[in-house]
Amino acid sequence: MPDPVLKLQAIVKRFGNVTAVDRVDLAIERGEFFALLGPSGSGKTTLLRIIAGLERPDEGRVEIGGREVTRLPPYARHIGMVFQNFLLFPHKTAAENIVFPLRMQRLSRADRDQRLAWAMRLMRLEGLEGRYPNELSGGQQQRVALARGLISRPALLLLDEPLANLDRELRSEMEVEIRRYQKELEIPFVYVTHNQEEALTMSDRIAVMRNGQFEQVGAKTEIYTSPATAFVAGFVGHANRFEARLVELAGDCARIEWKGNSMLVPRPRDADPGAPIQFSIKYEDLEVARAVNGFDPARRNWLSGRLRDVIFKGQTANYIVVLEDGSDIVVSGAPHGLDLRPSDAVVVHWPVTRGACFRI
């Protein structure tokens, strides 16, 4: 394994009685797009500010490019950062904002101009050099901020919810763009977001953060398909959750009982029969059908109910099914092909290998 560009060891940061970051370890490699995903207050921004040198950790060690920087100020770390509210210098033009890091590094004017031209082309900002930030649209401002963050080819680019202030359409466009820059430049990005779709779309690896700790760190597909904790299962993707009781363990499976229904689910990591558990299954892992017979109870689970509504979402649709006991369950599937109407009797079914089970 090559030397990581960023290495965090046992980082702790407290604000009064609150431990914002609680013994976090992390290594990020060259060319990696890493997302820090978590709800607000989970400590992800604090962790990013520690990496930037804007906060000093109470304990632990920060290394960038193999050099210890724990006590170094931000200007000695050679990093870039992009902020949620852009934070362009209002009294400098777009071009002046972008070359600012190069001027601080005392690059010659010729080099500066050359890099500026490169950055303007990369960010598709040609022709806007002389504009002041308040004369640029939100998307243009964000691209100027990105250009400023990238122009000095920093060891690491930190992004703090950079798309949160943009409207939806622009956001999805920028998601693709930012990933393109990252792949082209091979600079590792650390991307803080509370938006799971952003994290899933853009990153290679995700750390899900909660209460100052990492709940799970892994490839995004791993985070999505095999969440390590109930929190991750609930936070990433859209899932139905059942609070059930574990009846027995049988090989890779476990039998649980939920409101009088018996189901086979993947075995929880550490739970004994009789324990309360949470079973979570993503909308798209479920299927809905008209009432049919002939399922093998060792291979599939099913619950019967009545279709309440179909929420059309374009590429998919959410089928909301009311079960016999009155609770709702959501199934995501193709929007057409199923000739179902509200109040039709339906069966929700899924293979026993799907979903994830956690002790609570």
Next chain:
Amino acid sequence: MSGLKQRRRWLDLTHRGNVRFALLAGPGAVFILIALLFPLLSIVVFSFWRTESYELYADWNLNNYRLLLGEPAYRIFFSRSLITAALVSVGCLLLAWPAAYFIAKHGGRYRLLLVLLLAAPFFTGVILRITGLQGLFGPIGVINMGLGILGMNPVEALMYTPFAAGIGLVYLYVPFIVTAIYLSLVNFNFELLEVAKINGARPWRAFIEITWPLNWIGTVIGLVLVFIPCLASAVTQRFLGGTQATSFGMSLSLQFGETGTWALGSAMGVFLFVSSLLAILAAGRSIDLKRGGFTGRLQE
């Protein structure tokens, strides 16, 4: 085209909404007209008249201005006032910036209180404040007496010198510039400094690149608030400055008092007014709104 536009605008004045606006703005405008413009106009008029034995005579002439520009004494008084005002402004600037910065950045919930405390000297009158300084600097003042008790020589520079007058002026006017810079700094986004540091700027560089230009407008307003009254000031020099500190303002007030040469005094007033106006224009020219980070809409 433009003539038509002007005509329209003039007609708009008779519009109902504009009548209401005129009623609202009217009293203030009339007050300014009476309190500022009429005295100013009368001074301009008097400056071309003649005084003889405490009487004003309306025979038009340029003698007052000839005297003002020709007599070396007035040139000395004026350049003295000009240099004093410039040095006092710089002194105030150097004192005010750190104070204002500290209050804005670290004042926390006390910052409003701290700024209001700047007004504390105004709880007493200006004469009382200057007399207080006299009690501090004078031959039997606290400083020199204290030095005497310790067996040291008194600091002569503090006893009735232009330097003492300068300190007095700094003391009198520093609250204005602190307030102006403070008000600018509370609207300043300190996060921009974090951005500058991440992008490689050391603290001083960040100050010069970001903080200073983005607070230049407030700083200029503060400087004007110090410079203009200093240029005209008389009382401070009279109480603290001794014989070598006679200022333009002192000489001006003499014309209206002891010597009774109102016409010459008026000419001096006009000269001072024009000088102040030029100073303000120069200050205004130093402001480029966009370079000052002004983000509102600029009229084309």
